Amino acid sequence: MSPASLLAAAALAALLPAAVGSATDAPSTGAPACRGTIYLTFDTGSQSQAELIAQTLKRHGIRATFFLANEKTVRGDWSLDPSWAPFWRARVAEGHAFGSHTFDHVYYVKDGAGGAIVVKPQFGAGAGKQASWSAAQFCDELRRVDERFMALTGRRLDSIWRAPGGKTSPRTLAAARECGYAHVGWSPAGFSGDELSSSRYPNALLLQQSLAGLKDGDIFMAHMGIWSRKDPWAPANLEPLIAGLERKGFCFGTVPEHPAYLHDHSNKIKK
Template sequence: MTAYRVSLRAVTAGLAASVLLFGVGCATGAGAFDAPRAAPVRHVHEGDESPAGDGRGPRALAYSPLCRTAKCIALTFDDGPGPYTARLLDILGREGVRATFFLVGDKPVHTYPDLVRRIAAQGHAIGNHTWTHPVLTGLPEAETLRQLALTQSALQRLTGVRPTLMRPPKGLTDARVTDAARALGLAQILWNVTATDYHHTTTELVRKLVLERARPGGVVLLHDVLKWTVPAVPGIITGLRAAGYTLVTVPQLYEDMRPGEQYPVWATAAGHG
């Protein structure tokens, strides 16, 4: 870790001059959103071996006190903000649902800074999805740190809150990416439910696949930059609620998320993210 601390200092020292100055928004939410039920019983789910091939074996995964008995599921959206994000925020606000957004720092965040502020203001969780969406496992360690640190700075300037979550593009991570995430205080969020909406390009199929593949404790991967995905969200919310699910953010789902650790540990990391 010493080498990473040195690299991190070197990288972050030069970030202030290279990141555009953003206004700071409010990160508080309002309205009646889904609230998972509290439960007095501790439940620990044993995870499978890490899907990322980083040599880290199985470990116990604990749901938050709120989700130990509630049938919780978390909707997550990658690669934004984009031209359809405002419509998604309208839907989520109308339905009283909070979700988790993994934002790309360069063009998306620079193009739609007001949407970043709105995501935070509506009470959604915001995560780091790197600066330009590269596969991190193919980068030198200093560039991995730069990709994450630049986005951390941009999101903090816009929202006033420093993210504690990251999602590696395409779900690909390894020991070096894990160390970089840990150095920046970021838990790695993968997924265990996906409609593969980057391949399935009809709204009805996206809705159908999410509902078929939903599972308690699920982390659902979707993309708000795809024009056919956002119209599927009302039906997804209705179907999940009809099946008894409580919709939560990723931080509401897990207990004591630790920097560098992967959640969910049984996720299948293949595919786009």
């Protein structure tokens, strides 16, 4: 588990206050007013829960935000292979939002000399090896997802990205901004815990803490499948989490609708 995950786990256990601003959607005609808005986000992973997540969101009429990397899947292919085009096209048709998660799920390691960014891809030709990139190369890695997604679906990404493991630096954030991407993390109470040990963090505990801690404006993060978790999070927790939040009067939105990103018109992806 990455240091970022350990920190997030500590934040989860402590149920710290939300780290992002709040917002309330305007109610539609005849519908009760929302008590607040939660922003569900899902990062690619093993994709073992991809269909379940998609169908659960569709059943509840929820639009979420997906952050995409080209990751190895339980089907033996890759999450941005042409074989996944029907899945992603269906999500586009449903009105979800999409951001870059770096093509090869590239972890930031440290700042290097002369403005370089030291990274470690998880997949691809350089998997497991550290490399020193310029800001332009870092931007190219974000754009690779946009180019592939456009080829698969005919739609461009939204101008947002999420760093693998949530690991960033002022240098990576600046490089991404230069090519039009705003970084999206998650709220302390929005850490699902789906990458943690299921023996130490059983699903029932994670669900209880999410329902107790999530507040108006919070960005929630889960994965579309995690290889390492013995008892997967989504089958047990996604439906009761959504139902529980709905009972509390929460509505749901996509990250581009979040007040922290809605009015930032400067973030346009530079092709």
